[in-house]
Amino acid sequence: MKSIAVLGSTGSIGTQTLDIVDRFPDKLQVKLLSASKLSDKLLAQIQKYKPEYVYLPKKEDIKGVNLLYGEDGLKEMADLCIDLFVNGIAGINGIKPTYLLLKAGKRLATANKEAVICLGEVVGDRYNGIIPIDSEHSAIFQGLKAGDKKEVKRIILTASGGPFWNRENLDGVSVEEALNHPKWKMGKKVSIDSATMMNKGLEIIEAHYLFGIPYDRIEAVIHPQSYVHGVVEFVDGSMIAHISPTDMRIPIGYALSYPDRWEIYQKTANLWEYGKLEFYQPDEERFPLLKLAKQCGEMGGAYPTVLTVADEMAVEMFLKGRIGFNDIYKVVKGVVEAVDFPPPKTFEDIMEIIKGTKAVFNKVVSVF
Ligand SMILES: NC(=O)c1ccc[n+]([C@@H]2O[C@H](COP(=O)([O-])OP(=O)(O)OC[C@H]3O[C@@H](n4cnc5c(N)ncnc54)[C@H](OP(=O)(O)O)[C@@H]3O)[C@@H](O)[C@H]2O)c1
Structure with a gap:
């Protein structure tokens, strides 16, 4: 069983990642979900996949999961023992999570090209372990x-x-x-x-x-x-x-x-x-x-x-x-x-x- 974190879980890449989890429930387990806000879509995903953690940029009123939020939450997220982090965040909001995950030596599959580009000049040598998602x-x-x-x-x-x-x-x-x-x-x-x-x-x-x-x-x-x-x-x-x-x-x-x-x-x-x-x-x-x-x-x-x-x-x-x-x-x-x-x-x-x-x-x- 591979544990995964889905960053940008409510977006196009995120929801298609969760489609694959639905097809392979014996191979994949969602340990963390993350989006920009606590929307109905995210709430429905939390109910369905029962992740141990949720990361949100701001504090929200949410029960039944460990909520990580803000700057400190991002650092905690990057330290979690999760087999694969999938980054489906759109745009430059994905830069900091990408940087912290790479710094912590995590296994990262990313579609977030903006983060790869912006960080390229300073962390290019850490990109070896990344699995690209862009087709x-x-x-x-x-x-x-x-x-x-x-x-x-x-x-x-x-x-x-x-x-x-x-x-x-x-x-x-x-x-x-x-x-x-x-x-x-x-x-x-x-x-x-x-x-x-x-x-x-x-x-x-x-x-x-x-x-x-x-x-x-x-x-x-x-x-x-x-x-x-x-x-x-x-x-x-x-x-x-x-x-x-x-x-x-x-x-x-x-x-x-x-x-x-x-x-x-x-x-x-x-x-x-x-x-x-x-x-x-x-x-x-x-x-x-x-x-x-x-x-x-x-x-x-x-x-x-x-x-x-x-x-x-x-x-x-x-x-x-x-x-x-x-x-x-x-x-x-x-x-x-x-x-x-x-x-x-x-x-x-x-x-x-x-x-x-x-x-x-x-x-x-x-x-x-
Ligand atoms: N879609 C594709 O087929 C495709 C193909 C190739 C590459 N890509 C690349 O994949 C990335 C995502 O694209 P997309 O089409 O999936 O975008 P999208 O549908 O707009 O989804 C963006 C996701 O990022 C989340 N998000 C935004 N800010 C966040 C933050 N600060 N923290 C956590 N989550 C945050 C959004 O959450 P909310 O819903 O709460 O706002 C949403 O879940 C882009 O870099 C894109 O170029 C996409």
Whole structure:
């Protein structure tokens, strides 16, 4: 029996993680649940899974479990004896839990790319034990097992291209249109990032830190069918591609069962049902956030964090109707060009960069 903690249990990744617990009650036991607040959804999960612990950012009135809360609670959580921590928190709220769990040497399966990116410069060497949940990174993680790291020529991350990959004019895109992802049902932030293709840019930076592969050997390719999730190309010309149905429970299940494989997906997926598989080069003129993300990754230092924070704030403003879809790029670029932070050396430096970026963002966005 593997004990697990599910951070972000009420979100898209969290609920799909719990779906797998339902399928394998003899293999997985939920020891901790965590969300941003005590919602009805979280209460129902507590009743169903009866975790020993719940972590919440603030104190709440809750009975029958050990409630950990606030800063001290986060530290206590990181010290708990739990076999696997699954991080499905969205955005930069996941940074501190990720940092504390890595520092405490815990086994971590993470979908929280924002934390990996922001912490990359200071804890990159501790990423070896992480099991990635993002489907592309899970694909690469599995593909890398086909050879030695020094034999890797390139890794390729596929992108569905989101709802607009073949739409010419992106002026006046509505929130509803941008949230309407053709292939995946995900949380709002990652859905908008997919529509701008920032998600692929963030994933390139995430892959750089997780796998220690230089940027000039990481590529993104548009694959609208979303059956091929990632490809590892070795020096002998072999390309090991990961193909699976478009179902996040497959990479989540792999992270939960690793190093074993369980019968996560019961149907037989016939390749002929997939039909034609297409691949296109991303258009960085129409999706400039992809290009900006790659530049920030290559510049390193504070830039990956600045990019992540500015994007999260810009997406939030777009969702609230305060800025337009194309303004997301303009604002994020404005912030990246306005900052001049020294490279972070410690976790505290990263917190300072986040604070500084928020202040710069508010100035930049005030003219929109
Ligand atoms: N969804 C996907 O298919 C998918 C695929 C690949 C990668 N990812 C990545 O996975 C991460 C999560 O995405 P998602 O789509 O699952 O997001 P989501 O549906 O918006 O869920 C976010 C979760 O994080 C929780 N949360 C927010 N702040 C928290 C805090 N301070 N402490 C504890 N929990 C907190 C939320 O709790 P409340 O409900 O209480 O607010 C919610 O449970 C993102 O980094 C995303 O890029 C997602």
